[in-house]
Amino acid sequence: MSMLSNGLSGLTAAQIALNVVSNNIANSNVAGYTRQQTVNSSLISNSNNSLSSGSGVEVSAINRITDDYLNNNLWRSNSSYGFNQAYSDYLGITEQLLANENLSLAVGMDEVFNAFNSASAEPSSIAPRQLIISSAEALTQKFNSLAANLDIQRVQIEEQADGMLEMANSLFSEVATLNREIVDGTAQGANVSALLDQRDETVNTLSKLMDVEVARMDDGSYTLSMTGGQPLVLGSSYASLTRVGNDYQVNLAGQPFSFSGDIGGELGGILSYETNILDTTEASLNQLAQDLADDINNQLALGQDINAVPGPGARLFDYNPLDPAGSISITAGFQPEDLALGATGTGPGDNSNLSQIIDLKDRHYDTYNSLVGTLAIQSGQAGAEAQASKSIADDALAQRDSVSAVNLDEEAMSLIQYQQSYQANAKVVSASQQLFNTLLSMF
Numbered sequence: 001m002s003m004l005s006n007g008l009s010g011l012t013a014a015q016i017a018l019n020v021v022s023n024n025i026a027n028s029n030v031a032g033y034t035r036q037q038t039v040n041s042s043l044i045s046n047s048n049n050s051l052s053s054g055s056g057v058e059v060s061a062i063n064r065i066t067d068d069y070l071n072n073n074l075w076r077s078n079s080s081y082g083f084n085q086a087y088s089d090y091l092g093i094t095e096q097l098l099a100n101e102n103l104s105l106a107v108g109m110d111e112v113f114n115a116f117n118s119a120s121a122e123p124s125s126i127a128p129r130q131l132i133i134s135s136a137e138a139l140t141q142k143f144n145s146l147a148a149n150l151d152i153q154r155v156q157i158e159e160q161a162d163g164m165l166e167m168a169n170s171l172f173s174e175v176a177t178l179n180r181e182i183v184d185g186t187a188q189g190a191n192v193s194a195l196l197d198q199r200d201e202t203v204n205t206l207s208k209l210m211d212v213e214v215a216r217m218d219d220g221s222y223t224l225s226m227t228g229g230q231p232l233v234l235g236s237s238y239a240s241l242t243r244v245g246n247d248y249q250v251n252l253a254g255q256p257f258s259f260s261g262d263i264g265g266e267l268g269g270i271l272s273y274e275t276n277i278l279d280t281t282e283a284s285l286n287q288l289a290q291d292l293a294d295d296i297n298n299q300l301a302l303g304q305d306i307n308a309v310p311g312p313g314a315r316l317f318d319y320n321p322l323d324p325a326g327s328i329s330i331t332a333g334f335q336p337e338d339l340a341l342g343a344t345g346t347g348p349g350d351n352s353n354l355s356q357i358i359d360l361k362d363r364h365y366d367t368y369n370s371l372v373g374t375l376a377i378q379s380g381q382a383g384a385e386a387q388a389s390k391s392i393a394d395d396a397l398a399q400r401d402s403v404s405a406v407n408l409d410e411e412a413m414s415l416i417q418y419q420q421s422y423q424a425n426a427k428v429v430s431a432s433q434q435l436f437n438t439l440l441s442m443f
Helices: 002-026 068-099 105-119 126-187 193-209 265-301 352-358 361-404 408-441
Strands: 036-042 057-064 213-216 222-225 231-234 240-244 247-252 255-259
Touching: 002 036, 002 057, 002 408, 057 193, 068 126, 068 193, 068 213, 068 265, 068 361, 105 126, 105 352, 105 361, 126 193, 126 222, 126 231, 126 240, 126 265, 193 222, 193 265, 231 247, 265 352, 265 361
Parallel strands: none
Antiparallel strands: 036 057, 213 222, 222 231, 240 247, 247 255
16 A cells, blocks of 8 residues: 555645646746745655655645845845936936026026127117127026926926825835735645735835835744834834925824935935935025126126116116026116116216126136036936946846746756656556556455
């Protein structure tokens, strides 16, 4: 009977192995699927006979072939790439915006100061004075357009951040639900491999949004937390991320934990861009608009207009101090005659004050060029970092897949191996039956 039982146990083990291999092949194109493998153990004989060969084989486990280190390395790499790519994308948009010739403040300032320079030949003529005003108005429109574009960017970032927070909260809930199902299924002795795959793929998606620390608990559940230690998922409980203005919070079981925008991933990338680039660029443009307007207005206030009336007269530029770049404009009702191009105390037709105004160009021109140049350098660096982190993330995925992904060539070989094992064990069973029939025929 041991021959028959050995053959039957071998048939069962081979059948289970074939089922596992076929499942691997069927799921080879499923994202996040982890290949499985049977673990066989020899059955211990209960016989005291020293000539007993054993009691056959059993499948003691079906294992997922996974490596926690490689998974965590992939998730960290995903977060780094998500951060750098999001940061680089927005930074590139801003760089192109300020470098756009149609919106270039450098071109606009050139036109304004060239108009002032042209007026020096005919300071009493209305035409060159009108050119100064029209050039100045064109410059204010460039400021307004740049400010409006940056405002639109801020709205887009806030909407995108809100969407990412909502997605992250949904993923927290999904991990918590899977934790509960995995713990319950394991306790009941069920194969929870599909649930484990689904949970790892959920964490993989989450890691692209933000940095996340993953700890495997003894009961098989995951505990997720931010790099700052703020809890995100504890067993079947999960947190929610909220934003009120510029304040970000993690809320778990009614307990709020504050966190900064420096959280990695795509979410961290756009928040970091907003703080480090968008805010500073807007501030620089506002300061440039205010300084340029004040400097020209103040210098004009020291001169006299076309009728030799000394200043301070009408201001060429007007703006809202709370939003200089977005609001700068030509003062309502300003006329060409109001331009105080002559020095105080001189007669009509003097242009002495013009040279002082023209001398203002270089300082503001250099300020703008410095801003554009800095953005270009930062954009280049961010692009290089994004490319490098993508390469690292691709390598991390390849390393993980080399262990956990389905290799169809290997599975095809395993299929042949277990098919041969099944056929061989079937022959053992058949031989055992023939021997038994031979024994029966003797009586």
